[in-house]
Amino acid sequence: MADGYRPPEGFMTVGEAQQRLGVSKVTISKIVREAGLQTYRDPRNARVRLLRVGDVERLEQPVLEAEEGKAQAA
16 A cells, blocks of 8 residues: 555455455455455554455455355355
């Protein structure tokens, strides 16, 4: 981020996740909501929403279509 903010170890900002995945703000919000990802706040900067790096890494992996359908049906 331009203001020099660095998220805690193991976390990234939603903006960083958006850039890493190459999606828009609207799309990252939809992904976070539909995947049921937990978001976190950093007490040092309450304006920033954080995601776990591992959760974002899992979003980069292809999903078997049959599994995708099961998750949506559940």
